[in-house]
Amino acid sequence: MKVGVLAVQGAFAEMEAYWRAQGAETFEIRQRADVERGMDLLALPGGESTVQGKLINDLGMFEPLKERIRGGIHVFAACAGLILLAEKIDDPGRRDGTRPEKWFGVLPVAVRRNAYGRQLGSFTTVGTFDGKPNVPMTFIRAPAITAILSPEVETLSSFDGKPTSVRWRDITAFTWHPELNATA
Ligand code: GLN
Numbered sequence: 001m002k003v004g005v006l007a008v009q010g011a012f013a014e015m016e017a018y019w020r021a022q023g024a025e026t027f028e029i030r031q032r033a034d035v036e037r038g039m040d041l042l043a044l045p046g047g048e049s050t051v052q053g054k055l056i057n058d059l060g061m062f063e064p065l066k067e068r069i070r071g072g073i074h075v076f077a078a079c080a081g082l083i084l085l086a087e088k089i090d091d092p093g094r095r096d097g098t099r100p101e102k103w104f105g106v107l108p109v110a111v112r113r114n115a116y117g118r119q120l121g122s123f124t125t126v127g128t129f130d131g132k133p134n135v136p137m138t139f140i141r142a143p144a145i146t147a148i149l150s151p152e153v154e155t156l157s158s159f160d161g162k163p164t165s166v167r168w169r170d171i172t173a174f175t176w177h178p179e180l181n182a183t184a
Pocket of ligand 1: 045046047048079081114141142143
């Protein structure tokens, strides 16, 4: 299996290591030409979604990436990656219109950025993921999924009454970091 890891900002090295540990071949997506390479899965790492979105735009990768995502390859997204995919973003820090209401807007969920208060800004808990118990889940300035916008979206894990990972068609997306505790 060949995995393309978006590598413009954030925890892309951890994401690559995660997939390599599972026997996949990985390559980094840093420029437009990389988006056209053959891949079975696109991995979107955690990081800062506003920075990632801006860089993807500046590097001319936005439309080609969106095409690939729509084209039915598998997508695996952590945290900022989930924010890039969400249909709706509730961003308390949005002030002057420099942050869009969505980036790719392909995944039918609404998310709120930095949804866990200061003390809970980063934490690890243990929960059930996709029917598997005792999976460690590390949240780092995580978003919350505040609404599911299609009955086709399957919730794979929850915390505090809210979904924390979902599957929809070929997309699996997490508010936490599966690549940091490689058991998911
Ligand atoms: N707070 C980040 C954002 O809004 C996401 C954090 C993460 O990816 N760990 O983009």
